[in-house]
Amino acid sequence: MSYDAAMHRVDVGIVGGGQLARMTIESAAHLGLSTAILDPDPACPAAQFANHHIEAAFDDAEGLRRLAEMSRITTFDIEAGDSVALGALEQQGHLILPRPRVLATIQDKLVQREFLQSHGSPVPRFADLPDPSLESMLAFGFPLVQKARRGGYDGRGVAILKEPNRYADRLHAPSMVEEKVAIAGELAVLVARRPSGELSSYPTVSVQPDPATHALDTLTFPAPISPELDRNARALAEQAIAALEGSGIFSVELFVDTDGKLWVNEISPRPHNAGHVTIEAAATSQFEQHLRAILDLPLGDSSCISPAAMANLLGPPELKGKVRIDLSDALEIPGVRIHLYGKQEVRPGRKMGHLTALDADPLNALERVRQARALIRFEVSSEVTA
Ligand SMILES: Nc1ncnc2c1ncn2[C@@H]1O[C@H](COP(=O)(O)OP(=O)(O)O)[C@@H](O)[C@H]1O
Numbered sequence: 001m002s003y004d005a006a007m008h009r010v011d012v013g014i015v016g017g018g019q020l021a022r023m024t025i026e027s028a029a030h031l032g033l034s035t036a037i038l039d040p041d042p043a044c045p046a047a048q049f050a051n052h053h054i055e056a057a058f059d060d061a062e063g064l065r066r067l068a069e070m071s072r073i074t075t076f077d078i079e080a081g082d083s084v085a086l087g088a089l090e091q092q093g094h095l096i097l098p099r100p101r102v103l104a105t106i107q108d109k110l111v112q113r114e115f116l117q118s119h120g121s122p123v124p125r126f127a128d129l130p131d132p133s134l135e136s137m138l139a140f141g142f143p144l145v146q147k148a149r150r151g152g153y154d155g156r157g158v159a160i161l162k163e164p165n166r167y168a169d170r171l172h173a174p175s176m177v178e179e180k181v182a183i184a185g186e187l188a189v190l191v192a193r194r195p196s197g198e199l200s201s202y203p204t205v206s207v208q209p210d211p212a213t214h215a216l217d218t219l220t221f222p223a224p225i226s227p228e229l230d231r232n233a234r235a236l237a238e239q240a241i242a243a244l245e246g247s248g249i250f251s252v253e254l255f256v257d258t259d260g261k262l263w264v265n266e267i268s269p270r271p272h273n274a275g276h277v278t279i280e281a282a283a284t285s286q287f288e289q290h291l292r293a294i295l296d297l298p299l300g301d302s303s304c305i306s307p308a309a310m311a312n313l314l315g316p317p318e319l320k321g322k323v324r325i326d327l328s329d330a331l332e333i334p335g336v337r338i339h340l341y342g343k344q345e346v347r348p349g350r351k352m353g354h355l356t357a358l359d360a361d362p363l364n365a366l367e368r369v370r371q372a373r374a375l376i377r378f379e380v381s382s383e384v385t386a
Pocket residue numbers: 124145147152153154155156157158160178179180181182183186209214253265266
């Protein structure tokens with residue numbers, strides 16, 4: 001592929017300008033790559049970092065066309081992009097990675113499950129749920145997990161219904177159901193794949209979701225699991241991404257059940273919250289690895305350079321509005337790296353940043369990131385925005 005300076009103004013265009021784009025752009029700068037983003041929010045996290053910003057909705061056909069035209073390669077930081085519009089741009093010869101058909105497979109949780117099952121990944125028993133009636137749920141069997149087919153993230157779009165009398169908690173969206181796994185632990189494996197097929201996975205991460213919201217709360221890297229379980233988790237993740245023929249970085253979420261069996265939960269076609277720890281704790285960060293993968297450059301060393309822990313910094317319950325984040329006490333905790341995403345407004349549960357610490361004992365690292373997180377103060381001005 002030749003670089004057409006006349007046509008392409010930047011190396012990498014990103015649909016979405018959230019924290020994933022922001023951190024990808026930081027890595028792009030180290031590799032001497034220029035970037036553009038498409039995001040409707042003029043103050044989105046990546047806006048301060050990108051060379052060019054197209055202010056348009058993620059599914060704005062004209063905006064997507066402009067992004068693809070100005071970028072040597074177009075990628076995304078959200079999987080909610082318009083796979084049909086992106087597919088049309090690909091047809092016209094624009095390089096979009098991961099490919100829009102991969103995006104389409106992943107965007108619909110039912111289609112994704114069917115894909116994984118047909119390629120031999122162990123997935124919980126599942127079914128389409130076109131009508132979330134009590135009868136169809138009883139026919140599937142309780143306890144069950146109802147998932148919105150599209151648009152869910154951070155546990156929004158997932159309802160765990162333990163018994164029929166929890167029926168009122170169901171989702172009102174086109175959805176699927178699956179068997180509730182007796183989860184002993186949640187794992188994630190990041191896998192990078194080049195268009196040429198070369199593939200590399202990171203050591204398995206152990207994820208601790210928030211019990212109430214199911215959103216990622218903390219994680220340790222590498223996961224405190226046996227080398228055999230780590231090998232098996234990575235093999236399952238690599239197999240799924242090879243089957244997808246995905247290009248770029250992917251996260252594969254897995255469950256280990258109380259019998260020690262692994263289940264594949266879901267794939268994300270982009271850098272993932274579970275991979276933020278690789279910025280400090282791996283030889284190559286997931287963001288750089290993503291860029292290497294989509295540019296078809298040699299993949300970096302994915303090995304762990306130190307055990308580590310990460311904690312997400314989420315908007316506290318009931319806090320909403322323009323925010324100033326006071327780090328002065330948190331910065332006293334030694335060895336903690338704080339990443340703020342530059343979001344000017346806080347909302348309950350909104351991802352505002354994350355904290356990482358390295359330590360030979362990952363539990364010590366976990367203790368430190370939790371301690372520092374507890375010292376971060378949100379100061380909301382009285383001006384509340386819609
Ligand atoms: N089949 C299942 N059995 C038990 N718990 C589940 C199941 N599926 C999802 N969960 C729980 O819900 C969380 C969110 O589900 P997930 O499918 O990963 O949706 P999201 O897109 O919101 O991350 C998981 O991390 C897990 O804690």
